[in-house]
Amino acid sequence: MSEKSIHEANPDVEILKAATLTGDATAEDLDSIRRRTSVYVYETPVRLWHWINALAILVLCGTGWFIGNPPPSMQIAEATHQFVFGYIRFAHFAAGMILTVGFLGRIYWAFVGNHHAKQLFILPVWNKHWWSEVFFELRWYLFLEKEPKKYVGHNPLAQAAMFFFMTLGITFMIVTGLALYSEGAGQGGFWDSLFGWVIPLFGNSQALHSIHHLGMWAIVIFMIIHIYAAIREDIMSRQSMVSTMISGTRTFKDDRPE
Amino acid sequence: MSQIETFYDVMRRQGITRRSFMKYCSLTAAALGLSPAYVPKIAHAMETKPRTPVIWVHGLECTCCSESFIRSAHPLAKDVVLSMISLDYDDTLMAAAGHQAEAALQDTIEKYKGNYILAVEGNPPLNEDGMFCIVGGKPFVEQLKHAAEHAKAVISWGACASYGCVQAAKPNPTRATPVHKVITDKPIIKVPGCPPIAEVMTGVITYMLTFDRLPELDRQGRPAMFYSQRIHDKCYRRPHFDAGQFVEAWDDENARKGYCLYKMGCKGPTTYNACSTVRWNEGVSFPIQSGHGCIGCSEDGFWDHGSFYNRVTDLTQFGVESNADKVGLAAAGVVGAGVAAHAAISALKSAQKKTQSSKEEV
Numbered sequence: 001m002s003e004k005s006i007h008e009a010n011p012d013v014e015i016l017k018a019a020t021l022t023g024d025a026t027a028e029d030l031d032s033i034r035r036r037t038s039v040y041v042y043e044t045p046v047r048l049w050h051w052i053n054a055l056a057i058l059v060l061c062g063t064g065w066f067i068g069n070p071p072p073s074m075q076i077a078e079a080t081h082q083f084v085f086g087y088i089r090f091a092h093f094a095a096g097m098i099l100t101v102g103f104l105g106r107i108y109w110a111f112v113g114n115h116h117a118k119q120l121f122i123l124p125v126w127n128k129h130w131w132s133e134v135f136f137e138l139r140w141y142l143f144l145e146k147e148p149k150k151y152v153g154h155n156p157l158a159q160a161a162m163f164f165f166m167t168l169g170i171t172f173m174i175v176t177g178l179a180l181y182s183e184g185a186g187q188g189g190f191w192d193s194l195f196g197w198v199i200p201l202f203g204n205s206q207a208l209h210s211i212h213h214l215g216m217w218a219i220v221i222f223m224i225i226h227i228y229a230a231i232r233e234d235i236m237s238r239q240s241m242v243s244t245m246i247s248g249t250r251t252f253k254d255d256r257p258e
Numbered sequence: 259m260s261q262i263e264t265f266y267d268v269m270r271r272q273g274i275t276r277r278s279f280m281k282y283c284s285l286t287a288a289a290l291g292l293s294p295a296y297v298p299k300i301a302h303a304m305e306t307k308p309r310t311p312v313i314w315v316h317g318l319e320c321t322c323c324s325e326s327f328i329r330s331a332h333p334l335a336k337d338v339v340l341s342m343i344s345l346d347y348d349d350t351l352m353a354a355a356g357h358q359a360e361a362a363l364q365d366t367i368e369k370y371k372g373n374y375i376l377a378v379e380g381n382p383p384l385n386e387d388g389m390f391c392i393v394g395g396k397p398f399v400e401q402l403k404h405a406a407e408h409a410k411a412v413i414s415w416g417a418c419a420s421y422g423c424v425q426a427a428k429p430n431p432t433r434a435t436p437v438h439k440v441i442t443d444k445p446i447i448k449v450p451g452c453p454p455i456a457e458v459m460t461g462v463i464t465y466m467l468t469f470d471r472l473p474e475l476d477r478q479g480r481p482a483m484f485y486s487q488r489i490h491d492k493c494y495r496r497p498h499f500d501a502g503q504f505v506e507a508w509d510d511e512n513a514r515k516g517y518c519l520y521k522m523g524c525k526g527p528t529t530y531n532a533c534s535t536v537r538w539n540e541g542v543s544f545p546i547q548s549g550h551g552c553i554g555c556s557e558d559g560f561w562d563h564g565s566f567y568n569r570v571t572d573l574t575q576f577g578v579e580s581n582a583d584k585v586g587l588a589a590a591g592v593v594g595a596g597v598a599a600h601a602a603i604s605a606l607k608s609a610q611k612k613t614q615s616s617k618e619e620v
Contacts, residue, residue, distance in 0.1 A: 068570050068583065070521055073503045073512055084502030141600070143607060183527075187476060187486040200477050204557045205488075205528035206564075210571045210582050217586025221593045228597040232604060 010034075015257040018136075018149055021129035025152045026115050038251040039152055041116050041244060049106045050245055053170075056099040057219060063092035064216050068209075093181060100174050116153040123163050130156050148237045150252055158229065165222035169215065176212045180205070263344075266305040279304070310467055311366055311374040313405055314348035317398045318391050318425045318434050319380025322453040323416040324350050330456035331540040338460045342467055346374070349393075360394045363401075367408055375466065376409035378402065378419045382440055383432035390432040399440065406441045411472060413447050413462065414438065417555055420448035420480075427561035438479065445472055448479045450531075452555035457536050458484045478558070480530065489526035489552050492534040495519070513549060523567035524551025531556040 015033060019025035025033075032039045042050075066088050076082045110118050124130045137157035139145045149155075154162060179198035182191035183205060202208040234241035240251040263271070269279055283300040287293075316324075328335045328351075339345050345352070346366040349359050366374060380398075383390035388397030406412055414437045417423035425434040438446045449462055462481050465473045473481040490496065498504070499518040506512055506521060520527070526534070529552050533544040545552055553566040564572035570581045 070502060070504055073506060073517065074501075075503070079497040079501040079503060082501035082503070086500035086502075088502070089500075143603060183488060184491070186491075187482065196477060203559055204554075204563070205530075206525060206554065206557065206571055207559075209528060210573065213570065213582035214586060217582065217589060220586065220590050224590065224593050224597055228601065232601065236604060236608060 010257075013257045016150055016152070017258055018129065018133055019151055022127055022133050022156060023124050023130065024119075024154075024156075029115075029152050033252070037255060038240075038249045040248055041114075041153055041250045042248040043109075043113055043117065044248065045105070045109045046113065046117055047245055047248055049102050049109070052102050053099060053106075056095045056102065057223070059091055059095035060099065061216055061220060063088050063095070064213070067092060068213055096174070096177050096181070099170070100178070103170055103174060119153045119159055120162050120167050123160060134160060148233075149258065150238050152250060161222070161225070165218065165226075169218060169222065173212065173215045173219070176202075176208060176215065180208060180212060264305055264308055265342075266301075268309070268340075269304075309342060309344045311346050311370045312343045312348075312377055312463075313346060313363060313366055313374055313409070314351070314377040314379065315398075315401060315405055316349060316393070317378065317380030317382050317402065317418070318432070319416070319418050321350060321379070323379045323418075323459070324348075326451075326453035326456045327415075327459045328456075329539065330460040332457055333460050333464060335456070335460060338463055343375075343463060363405065367405060371408040373410055374408070375411055375413060375463075376405050376444075377413040377415055378437050379415040380418045381422060381426070381434050381436055383425070383434045384440075385431070385433040390434075402437070402440060406444055409444055411445045411447065411466070412437060412441055413449060415449055415459065416454055417450050417452040417560065420450040421558045421560075423452060424561050427559075446479055447472060447475065447481060450480060450485075450556040450558075452560075454556070455484075455532055455536050455538060458532055476530075484532040484536075485530045485556070487530065487532075487535075489529050489531055489534045489546070493526055493546060494534065495546060516549075519546060519549075519551040520569060522551050523565060523569055525554030525557070525560075525566070526552040529554040529557050 011034075015030055016025045020030065029039050066085075070085060071088075074082070074084050076084070107121070110121050133149070134156040136145065136149065137155050140148045141157070153159070175195060175198060178191055179195040182189070182195050183199070185191045187196065199205055199208055202211055230241045230245075233239075234243075238253050240249070240253075244250045266279065269282075270276075274282075280297075280301060283304065284294070284297050286300055287296045290296075330338065333342070339351070347359065347363040349355075352359060352362070354362055380391075382388055382397070382399035382402050384399060388399040391398040393401050414420045418425065418434075419437045422430070422434055422436045425432060426436070438448070447462060449459060451458070458481075461484065462473060465481070465483070473483060476482045476486055478485075490499070493499070495516060495518045498516075499520055503517045504512060504521040505517050505519050508522070518524070524546065526546060533552070534546065537544045537547070551566070554560045554563070557563070564581070568581065570583055572579065572581050573585060576585050
């Protein structure tokens with residue numbers, strides 16, 4: 001290094017070995033870490049998607065709950081001039097469309113974005129190091145490990161949760177949701193020809209409603225765990241969590257190599 | 259058996275003159291937007307085309323389909339039975355009984371091989387070799403297979419034949435099985451409902467006779483012209499649904515005002531049928547109009563999809579009274595409690611760690 005650096009690099013020390021073996025940390029990441037104690041992980045489109053997605057899910061859960069369990073009858077005006085339940089349903093459909101477009105955009109970004117943008121979509125199940133790190137992280141949550149490891153993107157356990165609840169879960173909710181939407185849009189139309197086949201798959205429309213409803217609860221459970229884990233890791237782990245989804249930068253709290 | 263009458267024969271028998279018949283043919287051509295050259299073609303078809311023979315068999319059923327059918331107003335059931343089709347076998351409606359009736363069935367099958375329509379009301383039970391339903395001394399499933407073998411097409415009347423209905427509801431002790439799971443090599447038209455609407459039944463038959471082909475079917479094999487929209491889509495109480503004005507209890511003011519029955523468990527939003535447009539008893543009314551929610555009788559397995567009076571279906575897998583909300587709320591509660599406990603232990607652990615390290619420093 002020609003310039004003087006405030007951060008002394010130790011070129012011969014192997015850093016973030018576990019994260020490198022699981023395919024989490026790239027060579028550029030390691031380079032960045034040697035120079036700075038922070039690394040740019042989540043690019044702007046990823047962060048934007050995260051918060052739009054979060055907002056859409058909140059709206060979808062709230063309005064979805066009311067669609068299954070309508071609010072008390074309201075007597076504001078004649079039925080012709082009153083559209084309370086209609087607006088609730090409209091908000092649900094609108095948020096669902098935003099979620100769908102956002103998710104498609106997110107898939108696109110997995111192709112053109114950085115290495116970490118792909119983590120949500122591929123679980124490296126063929127990598128035995130990845131599996132051992134899943135169990136390591138499990139032990140950390142069971143208080144059997146004294147200290148967590150450093151991760152650039154998601155830790156392997158979080159990555160698995162993201163994959164099943166978000167990637168698969170959101171896909172399931174989008175497909176079943178659009179199938180239900182196609183019922184109102186009318187048979188033979190655009191949505192029906194794309195998603196109408198889903199309804200007989202579940203027996204009938206009522207059964208599909210039930211399963212879509214259960215899906216909401218799965219996402220609510222994911223939300224509880226996700227928010228808890230993010231805040232807990234922000235406090236107890238060795239890197240930043242919550243602010244990373246705002247600034248995109250992961251900051252490490254110590255400069256130990258592993 | 260005599261030669262089957264043509265449509266022309268029937269019209270003449272009913273007192274329509276040749277002159278009126280020709281006028282009718284010209285009018286039909288004009289109505290269909292065809293050139294005058296088609297008039298003699300239509301006349302020729304009417305004069306030569308024999309009426310379609312129909313065999314109507316009854317399995318495990320309650321005869322509500324027949325009861326509905328004979329109440330059709332447009333067209334009148336008598337016109338369908340006496341003029342349009344040649345109903346050669348229907349043990350409920352026919353004059354013959356016993357051996358004569360069975361002979362008529364055999365006669366029709368042999369005479370019109372591959373040209374008759376088989377209408378099935380009810381379904382065959384398959385347990386105990388089908389002994390739960392005996393017709394003419396044999397299990398119904400045998401009669402059904404025999405009659406279906408040479409049929410041009412099969413019509414599954416009602417929820418029984420289409421999906422199984424109440425006799426196939428859990429635990430289905432007789433293993434009552436819908437027709438399409440027994441007859442797999444024939445085109446099957448499902449006309450579900452418990453019973454189907456009279457005009458839908460005669461409408462399906464009229465279509466098949468008029469155009470000599472099956473009506474367009476939806477993904478579940480139901481005629482799209484009657485089953486492509488939900489009760490909800492054309493319900494006259496829909497504005498109250500969109501307004502968020504619901505019947506909250508059976509005897510409340512909203513019930514008297516005719517508000518939406520969604521909260522009372524109306525299955526209109528998940529039921530495909532023509533009740534809200536065609537209605538019942540010559541268009542007089544339909545369940546929602548008389549103040550009761552739709553029970554979804556034309557949907558697959560409607561007996562096994564929870565109470566008629568809940569919007570959120572009971573999930574009996576998780577206990578008799580549970581539904582998606584109760585299961586979800588319980589699961590979320592458990593996870594929430596787990597998270598709280600985990601947070602508490604985490605806090606304790608890190609506090610412990612801090613005291614330890616401060617001791618070490620000292």
